[in-house]
Amino acid sequence: MTVTLKDFYADWCGPCKTQDPILEELEEDYEGSVSFEKIDVDEEQDVANEYQVRSIPTIVVENDDGVVERFVGVTQREKLEDALKQAGA
Template sequence: MSVSLKDFHADWCGPCKTQDPILDELKEEYGDRFDLVKVNVDEEQDVANEYQVRSLPTLIIENDDGIVERFVGVTQRDDIEAALEEAGA
């Protein structure tokens, strides 16, 4: 099963910069167990619209069955990890 974490962000978003180190740590530890997809909403508005992203940062964790979890705002590592595990990462 493939698992992805989509990180919807923008260069001007302060909280997004707070979220980045947490995501980088998780990616380093989990390796290939999930794909980290960074979506700059200023450059990829169509993708943001498709996922109905209204606030930043927004994290969406999905697997082959669809969206498992959606987080809006800076999200703690434990919450992200739990959702990744639930998704099968």
């Protein structure tokens, strides 16, 4: 089972900067079991549109079956960890 966390962000987004350290910690803890992708919505608008991202930060946790959980706004580590476990990480 492949588990992916997609982080939709932009360089000018203040709340995204607040989210970054939480994601960096998770990435260290789940290294090898979860794929982390940072997606700049300004540069990758097609991907942002595909996931219907309307505000950032938006975090999408998905596995081989599709989207497991979606978070909009700064999200605490515990909620993200729950979603990763639910996805099979």
